[in-house]
Amino acid sequence: MTYPNSSQVTAGQPTAASDYNNLRGDALFLGNNLVDSLPLGTYLRRHVENFTIQIYSTTRLRVPYSVNAPATIMINGYMLQAAADVTLAAGLISGGAATWYIFAQRNAGSTTFTLSVNTSAVEPTDQRLVGECYFDGSSITTVTCYFTPSTQLNTADFDSGWFAVAAGQTYAKAHGLGQMPRLTVVLWSSNANGASPNVPVSVVISATPAQGTYSPLYISNTNCTIVTGTGTSGACTLASMNYQSSAGYYRILAWK
Amino acid sequence: MTFILYNPDGTIKTFMTYIADVPLAAGETYTETEESFEEVAAKFALSHFGEGCVTVRAHTGDPDIVIDVCATGLQSVSVDVNGDPHIVPLINDHGSITIPTNAPGTFALAPTDKRTFAAAGSGYLVVLVTENPD
Numbered sequence: 001m002t003y004p005n006s007s008q009v010t011a012g013q014p015t016a017a018s019d020y021n022n023l024r025g026d027a028l029f030l031g032n033n034l035v036d037s038l039p040l041g042t043y044l045r046r047h048v049e050n051f052t053i054q055i056y057s058t059t060r061l062r063v064p065y066s067v068n069a070p071a072t073i074m075i076n077g078y079m080l081q082a083a084a085d086v087t088l089a090a091g092l093i094s095g096g097a098a099t100w101y102i103f104a105q106r107n108a109g110s111t112t113f114t115l116s117v118n119t120s121a122v123e124p125t126d127q128r129l130v131g132e133c134y135f136d137g138s139s140i141t142t143v144t145c146y147f148t149p150s151t152q153l154n155t156a157d158f159d160s161g162w163f164a165v166a167a168g169q170t171y172a173k174a175h176g177l178g179q180m181p182r183l184t185v186v187l188w189s190s191n192a193n194g195a196s197p198n199v200p201v202s203v204v205i206s207a208t209p210a211q212g213t214y215s216p217l218y219i220s221n222t223n224c225t226i227v228t229g230t231g232t233s234g235a236c237t238l239a240s241m242n243y244q245s246s247a248g249y250y251r252i253l254a255w256k
Numbered sequence: 257m258t259f260i261l262y263n264p265d266g267t268i269k270t271f272m273t274y275i276a277d278v279p280l281a282a283g284e285t286y287t288e289t290e291e292s293f294e295e296v297a298a299k300f301a302l303s304h305f306g307e308g309c310v311t312v313r314a315h316t317g318d319p320d321i322v323i324d325v326c327a328t329g330l331q332s333v334s335v336d337v338n339g340d341p342h343i344v345p346l347i348n349d350h351g352s353i354t355i356p357t358n359a360p361g362t363f364a365l366a367p368t369d370k371r372t373f374a375a376a377g378s379g380y381l382v383v384l385v386t387e388n389p390d
Binding site: 158160161162163164165166167169170171172173174175176190191192193222223232234235243244245246247248249 | 269272278298374
């Protein structure tokens with residue numbers, strides 16, 4: 001491929017049809033033959049970069065602004081870029097518990113965008129579906145941006161924080177995800193501040209229902225529940241190769 | 257801010273920095289304190305060679321096990337060892353209790369007053385003394 005196909009013309013030089021077509025081909029197809037390449041505008045029609053969404057003030061959402069990496073999105077063929085934080089207007093998310101879909105919205109006369117939400121995921125004209133959040137009836141508990149890079153594990157959608165544990169107890173935590181978590185991790189620490197070691201808790205030793213090792217965790221659409229072991233094993237809250245404990249601190253992390 | 261969750265019998269079940277995500281079971285109650293999570297954890301803490309929570313293992317004939325007892329702001333504190341209270345004098349918040357290793361046994365250490373101190377987190381420790389295989 002030769003690129004660019006167009007070349008400089010001099011003042012007074014007649015412009016031939018080939019000059020125009022080469023210029024058009026460079027602009028639309030980056031010098032490619034039109035049967036081999038989409039037009040640039042079509043290619044970039046779903047373009048988006050540097051787009052993240054945060055929970056803001058309990059019931060609102062925000063696309064944070066970065067001067068070095070501003071949120072950039074093409075909506076209905078319009079190239080738009082944030083020039084400041086983009087914040088969802090107050091009062092738009094309310095009512096009962098539900099999943100709300102988040103849209104970036106183009107507005108005539110503006111080169112940036114605004115946010116809107118709907119309980120329907122269907123994209124209206126001049127709007128792009130960019131994420132979803134779960135509203136539990138009083139606050140937004142989780143938010144997912146569809147464009148967050150997946151090359152690293154996202155921050156957990158639910159984090160219980162550290163809490164003290166002991167043998168023979170049941171600890172339930174409402175994860176607020178609005179669905180069954182796809183991944184749940186329970187960590188143990190011997191330190192109240194969660195300092196290392198952090199040991200993934202896969203089993204505890206219990207005397208009931210029978211002497212043996214058990215996973216302490218079960219999950220539902222609403223709760224992560226942990227049942228610690230009983231008995232005199234010294235491993236009722238943690239049974240690992242390097243550490244056994246019947247107390248300590250747990251932290252539950254869950255992803256939707 | 258730290259939240260202290262109580263069992264129906266008034267003993268402390270756990271403590272944590274969030275309470276909104278806890279579905280309380282019947283009879284469970286909670287209070288909140290301005291103290292930090294670490295400060296609540298340090299109110300009564302048991303450790304062995306500086307390490308808390310981890311089960312201590314020894315064989316018969318090994319040196320006796322010395323467990324450090326820490327209770328903030330007290331002259332003494334009662335430690336429950338397998339259901340028996342033992343008064344531990346404290347100097348600068350610290351004292352110790354010795355677990356004998358002359359015979360096999362399991363020793364569960366916790367605060368005697370489980371309504372004031374948590375028998376969880378750093379406040380509970382198990383010592384296992386097993387027969388010396390040699």
